[in-house]
Amino acid sequence: MYRQILHALWSGLRLPVALLALVAFALPLLMVTYGANLPGAPAGEVADWLFAAQQIGVLIPGLALVAGVLVGLGAWMHDHAGKHVYALSLPVSRERYVWLRFAAGATLLLAPVLALGAGALLATLSVRLPSGVHAYPLSLTGRFLMATLVCYAIFFAIAISTRRAAVAVLGVICGLLLADLLLAAVGVQASVTPTVFMWLTNWPGPLAILVGRWALFDV
């Protein structure tokens, strides 16, 4: 069953997944584009190069988000269109079917993750680093894997939820924004939305994995 679901998902999403994999492979290589002569470079130049690599690294969590959204929403797109009737008529429990779909989607995400890993490894091997600068291809790949899975899990859950649940989530977001407006209107020096955002993006918040440094090279 898993194989069939994986194949069906792959048939529907192969083009965007291949594109994601291509971008994931290219990003680490972009980080070393201007770093060919680093061992003999002055300290300022190395710092500039590290800064440029870090700027490109910022794109990696963005890529994780795009991959998670794409595969998470894509995993249920056609089932939604058919009101899940075909899936519900299959002889597996709902829970098992959901897990099978989740696992199949997660498997697809391995393509961009492995591509990033390969790109990071190739980038690392293609540059001679000055002393004190290290490459972290494995930890970058592991972090990208975690970030992709977190984004995927969130959007997978949103995609499978009922319209009522989706409205509830939207309601909470609108409620937060409204609360901020009301607080501002009565002159209270507090804001809810940034606080919630901070809570989500700081450890142990679920989105903490997306923020911080995404460096392939560091001291």
Add this chain to the structure above:
Amino acid sequence: MTFAIETRDLSYRAGADFSLRDVGLHVPAGAVYGFLGPNGSGKTTTIRLLLGMLRPRGGTIAVLGRHVPRELPAILAMTGYVPERPHLYPHLSVREAMRFHAGFYPGFEGAYAEELLATFALPAERRLSRLSKGEMGKLHVLLVLAQRPELLVLDEPTDGLDPVVRRDVLSALLGFCSQRQATVFISSHLVHELERICDWVGVLDAGRLVAEMPMQEFKNGIKRIRVARAPAGVAGAPFVLLARETLPAEESWVVRGWDAPMAEWFAAAGADVREVEDLDLEEGFVELLRSSRVAAA
């Protein structure tokens, strides 16, 4: 008699406008059961309840002797379902859809599926998004037949299909039933279509099961009779009066459960039966609905 489908006091509510009330279905094992009803009467809702897609508000459901929803995966493994609007994954090709379906049914017969593929003249490598409505309908029938189910649940399987495709689909279904002795539960609002293939019939109207009987009884038992000097009341009548209409010199009655000796009841009431006319299934169906609506009002 063992029942492939049995429901008791099945109730469901969808919003303020529609509800199913106390539906008691008894589908004999091995029967081809026609589930008749006008559009919006609740046929699809009933089917979705039977297959555990919806949760009933009350009542019990047993399919193939098993409890719904407790034993649902086991039931679905033995049940082939063709929905009203077949919706498979549109990016798959016909052959990929067959492989996908086969993965969920260990008993799926690939050779039989290939045979049906040729019979239905389906393009194996074409994507489902590029199939016509008729081809999509045939593909879904192919999938459920190849899984060799004990029970086939078909929700208006020929609705919107052209006559040629409809005939292909129905003959494949009948061929399968005669081979496998499977039970078929087929819903439709096309009365004449069911007349040819069903041996039992249930009639649903506005969420209520208004009749359930062998097809033969349904076909033979509903008559239009012309009665002179018709009695005012029908107390003690050995038949069910569905409708009566006053004509210039007589009355026209539509009755259910008619048998020739029942004319004596009219004679005893001082009436005279002038003519007994057979109604075709569609007329009988219409009169049944009309009378049930009058009774409900």
